[in-house]
Amino acid sequence: MEIKNTRTPPPRLAHVGGFHSSDHDLLQQLLPLVTSGLEHGRPVAAALRPATMEAVYDTFGSLPGLLLLAPPEGNDGGSGQTLAARRARQLRELTLTAGPVTVVTEHWNRFDGLDGSFWTELDAAMNIALSDLPVHLTCFFPEMPLHLEVVDGARRNHPQLLHRGEPRHNPDYRAPREVLADRPAPAPVLLGAPDTRMVFGAWQLNDVRTTVERALLAHGYGRDRAEDVVLAVNEVATNAVEHGTGEALISVWEAADGFVFEVQDAGSLRDPLPGLRAPHPSEARGRGVWIARQLCDSLHVWPGRTGTHVRMRATP
């Protein structure tokens, strides 16, 4: 007979950090996690360097059902929050059908960028984006990375650290808000002069929509896609005039292979990474940016000297 405790709260994210001294040490710690997941009948998801991935395949065979998590974009990793939102989407889908998931990820220095802070943003964003998912996530880092920030960020972002194969409470853990206050999400690379710039207030949101929609359709975006992108831009623009000082600026870079929009306002961020947490049905607020993140290929929010910036990229 099986006795079920129906009072158990739904499982939430367990986010564990692990440090290794060598590739061999890494595998010694990582492979048992995969074994344990498989033994419990849980699906496994991974974002690992190719060499580590090969070792996993050598040990476990082809691992049918293994979910490969989205990789970082570009050599500097790009937007940690965008990657976290994308991985959250993959894992939300998987957990909906398969229940709890074991996830292993690994630091890879080719995405360090200038100072390694990409990883700090990514892990802080993962804490927010995965908070309501039954995911057991273990992230591995080298003990001696090129950039010290990688270790510092890992210590602040993981509520538990692996110690001799067991997760232990980590006293250095800090909530994402605090981590991001010390090390805000970085500004993305500068773009050239935009094709369109427009100052708008709450009563010009329809002008913003009209301008954006016309440009998208002129560049061959399908009607449904154009309408979805307009919705995403509208939600970010609405946030800017709602929480900012009432006036905001939108810049548009037009390209047939992907429009870029940047919205800036003079307000400060109430939530350093808005729209990452899945909105609760009863909440009216906070859903707009979440939906915008689902609709855009990337959506990066960062604090500038004069206010808040949001950059969106949307392919056709």
Place this chain on the structure above:
Amino acid sequence: MGLAVTRAIEDLSLVDHACVIPDSDEHLWEVTAAWVANGLDAGDRVVYFEDDTADLVLRRLNEDHTCVRHALEEGQLVIVPTEATRAALAGSIESIGDILVGQIDETAADGWPGLRLAGESGPGLMRDGGLEKIVAFEQLAERLFRGHPTASLLCRYDRRYFGDSAVEAMRRVHEIELVSPAVYDDTLLRITHSGPAAVRLAGEVDHSNRLQIRRMLDATLDAALRSHSAPTDITLDLASLRFIDVAGAVGLVHAAEEFPSTHRLVLTGVRPRVVRVLDRCGAPFADQLVVVAADA
């Protein structure tokens, strides 16, 4: 000449030469589509002089479930293309008169019982000859259509192109002004009553008008809920709702969830774009919300 008295009427069939002063674009398409539909219904020939506006009129006719395909094929509905409209308006008042008389004669010769004319004359006339030409055009129209047994003309003067004094002047020249009352019109969104416990939204809902809309909807719903004879389905006709933002859609979902269990909120004619937003905002999980998509 006696004092002109403007009569405000809603019955289109009583009109010979009337003006409409639209509160908004949606209002304009509402009145124009009603004018066309009423003429087609009566079996009259309808001629519309477009100025890159035919798509918008046809779109509204479609949203109103007025089928015009047959009328277009049979020549009952004629759309004068933009180039021809502009060329006609650029001509002298005499030549414009010849064109209108030609239309009246042609209609009679083809055996139609009557003729309804409408179109985008104002901006073109203003561009080519200023207010003076408009006044001359109106005098001509008055001469041709006032009291005409079978031919009628609908003029429109839009506050976007005409100042307040010009609009008032036009109002004075027309004996009849067509009015269609709205519950709400802020030029972005227009709300009209479409029946007991039923309202129709035309235009766009966003951050700028969301609160007023919520207030107005609450009042409409409240009145329906209090009335014993009103239906238990509160209907919002969204056939002409072209955009809704996330908070607006969440507002509709929440409104339905707050209904007493005896009542439902029914959204009809919902365009695909609006359906997608509603889907993303939890509409499929709201038991008392019914979303009826527009026919493809």
